[in-house]
Amino acid sequence: xxxxxxxxxxxxxxxxxxxxxxxxxxxxxxxxxxxxxxxxxxxxxxxxxxxxxxxxxxxxxxxxxxxxxxxxxxxxxxxxxxxxxxxxxxxxxxxxxxxxxxxxxxxxxxxxxxxxxxxxxxxxxxxxxxxxxxxxxxxxxxxxxxxxxxxxxxxxxxxxxxxxxxxxxxxxxxxxxxxxxxxxxxxxxxxxxxxxxxxxxxxxxxxxxxxxxxxxxxxxxxxxxxxxx
Numbered sequence: 001x002x003x004x005x006x007x008x009x010x011x012x013x014x015x016x017x018x019x020x021x022x023x024x025x026x027x028x029x030x031x032x033x034x035x036x037x038x039x040x041x042x043x044x045x046x047x048x049x050x051x052x053x054x055x056x057x058x059x060x061x062x063x064x065x066x067x068x069x070x071x072x073x074x075x076x077x078x079x080x081x082x083x084x085x086x087x088x089x090x091x092x093x094x095x096x097x098x099x100x101x102x103x104x105x106x107x108x109x110x111x112x113x114x115x116x117x118x119x120x121x122x123x124x125x126x127x128x129x130x131x132x133x134x135x136x137x138x139x140x141x142x143x144x145x146x147x148x149x150x151x152x153x154x155x156x157x158x159x160x161x162x163x164x165x166x167x168x169x170x171x172x173x174x175x176x177x178x179x180x181x182x183x184x185x186x187x188x189x190x191x192x193x194x195x196x197x198x199x200x201x202x203x204x205x206x207x208x209x210x211x212x213x214x215x216x217x218x219x220x221x222x223x224x225x226x227x228x229x
Contacts, residue, residue: 044178
């Protein structure tokens, strides 16, 4: 989302040239259990930053897009009031319990499965739209950076759904770190560049799903090896 906002900001005025995007998450708090706090992932601590500029660089942002699936908002909030915010009321953050509650409510009301299917449908749609804006096809994607989740989730919601092998993902690297919050995709880009797994002409598909529910996608093309590699 920050990438999309920054790109729009830079394109809006010719005198704007640079934006700095920064993210950081530290889950070392009694308010959350990093080992059991989410279904299908462990939580890792990380910080990341990137510079988006209109000037030439080692990589080019070809396209970025997002979509909000408002009907799925309660997926990450099930059983929790909107106000007051959980931390101010000393309520722990437990996405595993919230997900289970959402599914129980869905079984009672019958709408949950349709909502989850809509998230997947709109995920594929935003990927298709972003790839089209970038002028490439899924077959041109070298690697895909998804969230650092379990193998089953990465395969079912990302690689298999896109027709890509698991080896095209960053799962094998991410499983050693855990879900780094908003840093997953940027840290993956840094890792792939630093280890030589992405080179000139390669395309990285960055894909993420966040509470809300918001699905975001970006296509990055590598132009040349950065000076720091």
